[in-house]
Amino acid sequence: MKLLEIKNLYVTIDTLDGPLQIIKGIDFSIEKGERLGIVGESGCGKSITSLAIMALLPHKSKVTGQILLNGEDINLFNEEQMCRIRGNKIGMIFQEPMTALNPVKTIGAQIAESLILHRNMKKRQRIYEVEQLLESVDLPVERFGLNLYPHQLSGGQRQRVMIAMAIACKPDILIADEPTTALDVTVQKQILELIKELAMKFGMSLIMISHDLGVIAQTTQKVMIMYAGEVMEQGETSKVFKHMSHPYTQGLFAAIPKPGSSRLEGKKRLSTIPGSVPDPTSTLQGCIFEPRCRFSDDICLKSEPEKSDISPGHHVRCFHPVVKD
Amino acid sequence: MYERFVEVFSHGMKNRNFVAGGIITIAFFGLALLSYVWSPHPIENINISDKLLSPNAKYLLGTDHFGRDILSMLIMGAKNSIIVAFVAIGIGLGIGVPLGLVAASQRGWTDEFIMRFNDFTLAFPSLISAIMITAIMGPGAVNSIIAIGIFNIPVFARVVRGAALNIWKKEFILAALSSGKSKTRISIEHVLPNTSSVLIVQATIQFAIGILAEAGLSYLGLGTQPPAASWGKMLNEAQTFLHFAPQLAIYPGMAIALTVLGLNLFGDGLRDVLDPKLRRNR
Numbered sequence: 001m002k003l004l005e006i007k008n009l010y011v012t013i014d015t016l017d018g019p020l021q022i023i024k025g026i027d028f029s030i031e032k033g034e035r036l037g038i039v040g041e042s043g044c045g046k047s048i049t050s051l052a053i054m055a056l057l058p059h060k061s062k063v064t065g066q067i068l069l070n071g072e073d074i075n076l077f078n079e080e081q082m083c084r085i086r087g088n089k090i091g092m093i094f095q096e097p098m099t100a101l102n103p104v105k106t107i108g109a110q111i112a113e114s115l116i117l118h119r120n121m122k123k124r125q126r127i128y129e130v131e132q133l134l135e136s137v138d139l140p141v142e143r144f145g146l147n148l149y150p151h152q153l154s155g156g157q158r159q160r161v162m163i164a165m166a167i168a169c170k171p172d173i174l175i176a177d178e179p180t181t182a183l184d185v186t187v188q189k190q191i192l193e194l195i196k197e198l199a200m201k202f203g204m205s206l207i208m209i210s211h212d213l214g215v216i217a218q219t220t221q222k223v224m225i226m227y228a229g230e231v232m233e234q235g236e237t238s239k240v241f242k243h244m245s246h247p248y249t250q251g252l253f254a255a256i257p258k259p260g261s262s263r264l265e266g267k268k269r270l271s272t273i274p275g276s277v278p279d280p281t282s283t284l285q286g287c288i289f290e291p292r293c294r295f296s297d298d299i300c301l302k303s304e305p306e307k308s309d310i311s312p313g314h315h316v317r318c319f320h321p322v323v324k325d
Numbered sequence: 326m327y328e329r330f331v332e333v334f335s336h337g338m339k340n341r342n343f344v345a346g347g348i349i350t351i352a353f354f355g356l357a358l359l360s361y362v363w364s365p366h367p368i369e370n371i372n373i374s375d376k377l378l379s380p381n382a383k384y385l386l387g388t389d390h391f392g393r394d395i396l397s398m399l400i401m402g403a404k405n406s407i408i409v410a411f412v413a414i415g416i417g418l419g420i421g422v423p424l425g426l427v428a429a430s431q432r433g434w435t436d437e438f439i440m441r442f443n444d445f446t447l448a449f450p451s452l453i454s455a456i457m458i459t460a461i462m463g464p465g466a467v468n469s470i471i472a473i474g475i476f477n478i479p480v481f482a483r484v485v486r487g488a489a490l491n492i493w494k495k496e497f498i499l500a501a502l503s504s505g506k507s508k509t510r511i512s513i514e515h516v517l518p519n520t521s522s523v524l525i526v527q528a529t530i531q532f533a534i535g536i537l538a539e540a541g542l543s544y545l546g547l548g549t550q551p552p553a554a555s556w557g558k559m560l561n562e563a564q565t566f567l568h569f570a571p572q573l574a575i576y577p578g579m580a581i582a583l584t585v586l587g588l589n590l591f592g593d594g595l596r597d598v599l600d601p602k603l604r605r606n607r
Contacts, residue, residue: 054502054503056499056502056503059432059433079507080507083505083506083507084505085505086502086503086504086505087503087504087505087506088505090503091503091504092500092503094496094499094500094503095496096496099495099496099497100496100497100499100500101497101500102497102501102515102518102519103497103519104518104519105515105518113501113504113506113514114504114505117504117505117506118505162500165500165504166503166504168504
């Protein structure tokens with residue numbers, strides 16, 4: 001049995017202009033200790049997917065399909081049961097460390113919160129545990145006391161506190177929603193290393209959400225490329241990065257600036273994907289990526305592509321996958 | 326906590342409103358506390374031969390038509406005002422804050438219900454409704470406390486709901502939800518501490534309003550009953566002698582005006598100090 005299995009997930013949010021389909025039937029699964037990356041541009045549904053797993057979507061949203069945690073569908077759980085899963089079985093790290101900590105509580109108290117909630121620990125044991133957690137995220141207790149307030153820490157240090165909070169109960173799954181977007185590049189690398197290390201050390205599965213392909217390459221084993229609420233391509237990270245088959249994936253990779261490709265040096269412009277993400281209110285027929293695709297033809301306009309295998313464990317949703325050898 | 330207090334205090338010393346209002350407020354509270362240990366003359370003593378005296382060595386502010394010492398009555402009246410306003414705020418906080426927190430965390434129909442009921446309560450002029458309540462339940466200090474307290478409830482509920490709605494949008498609330506906390510727990514442990522500064526400021530303002538309301542009810546004979554002293558009642562009694570003993574009205578009138586002014590200045594100053602976004606004179 002898989003640790004987490006998502007089957008045919010649809011998320012619809014009611015707005016004043018009518019229902020918006022944000023997630024359109026995605027499937028994926030993750031085994032114990034596996035690290036999965038979700039990539040896509042802003043608004044493609046990466047964060048909504050993770051919030052759906054936590055059952056923390058806004059009130060006006062409807063979820064259909066199955067989210068199976070250890071074989072049980074969490075859509076059928078009530079709020080009380082969900083509270084026992086959040087923080088305990090699934091931990092989450094947020095994008096913005098500056099605002100994701102409560103400014104009026106000490107970091108020690110905030111890390112201890114889920115230990116009180118899920119582990120019912122005595123005070124002395126709790127302090128010991130919090131100190132261990134701070135050590136494990138490389139914030140030595142001698143310098144970073146439990147009584148510090150968030151405003152006394154830097155962005156990177158706060159993100160480490162967030163990580164300590166998320167892993168306090170050693171969850172089975174750790175969801176990191178763009179954990180390094182708000183940090184500068186040197187700190188980014190340290191934080192990514194730390195998240196990966198901790199996931200491996202405690203045997204946690206990791207879901208890494210990012211729009212940065214470099215981040216995904218560094219930390220994950222499997223990857224899922226999302227576009228406008230659909231999965232375009234998914235498979236093992238090494239295979240997808242080597243044989244990118246969907247035109248969208250190719251576009252994403254081509255848009256990474258390469259050293260020496262600046263226009264000042266007389267080289268060609270940075271490649272882009274023409275057009276922009278479709279308005280979620282519009283109902284397109286056919287392939288969702290068709291309007292921006294280089295290879296589109298009649299069939300793409302008329303019908304939606306099904307998943308097809310490139311190699312075992314690597315599928316793509318396209319009529320004209322680019323096959324390279 | 327202590328550090329925060331020192332920080333607020335040192336910022337406050339640079340704020341004129343905070344300092345001026347603080348001094349008046351402290352003097353007022355000092356006067357009220359003084360009444361517990363000492364007052365120049367017992368206010369129950371009726372001494373007709375000393376009636377309507379001008380200020381002199383024995384009676385620092387003179388006497389009223391029963392020969393009671395006015396300074397003693399002002400001191401006792403301060404105590405009375407504080408107790409009434411304090412308990413009334415307690416009622417407002419105790420019921421209004423939970424209602425506001427529930428409205429902000431549940432949203433939807435619960436929110437609508439609580440807030441519309443709030444609007445309903447606010448739609449009645451508070452003093453007139455307080456008169457109605459005391460008229461139904463009978464005059465007296467306790468009933469006037471209840472009447473004023475009831476009108477503090479929607480004020481606090483509304484202020485807390487507004488502040489809490491803002492806090493609920495913050496990412497640390499999502500982080501708290503993702504660590505498995507229930508909404509009730511988040512309201513108490515995360516939302517409430519972050520709304521404390523607006524609550525403190527609102528409480529200072531309601532305090533001033535409470536004192537005014539108490540004086541108003543007592544003036545009408547619906548609040549504090551004799552022989553207990555009250556500023557409003559002193560004003561009422563002074564009315565008859567306004568032509569030949571105006572000081573009887575001036576002293577309690579000034580006491581009310583000064584206290585309310587002091588509390589309002591203090592509340593304003595405190596808001597500037599507690600909310601850095603509004604801090605003007607540094």
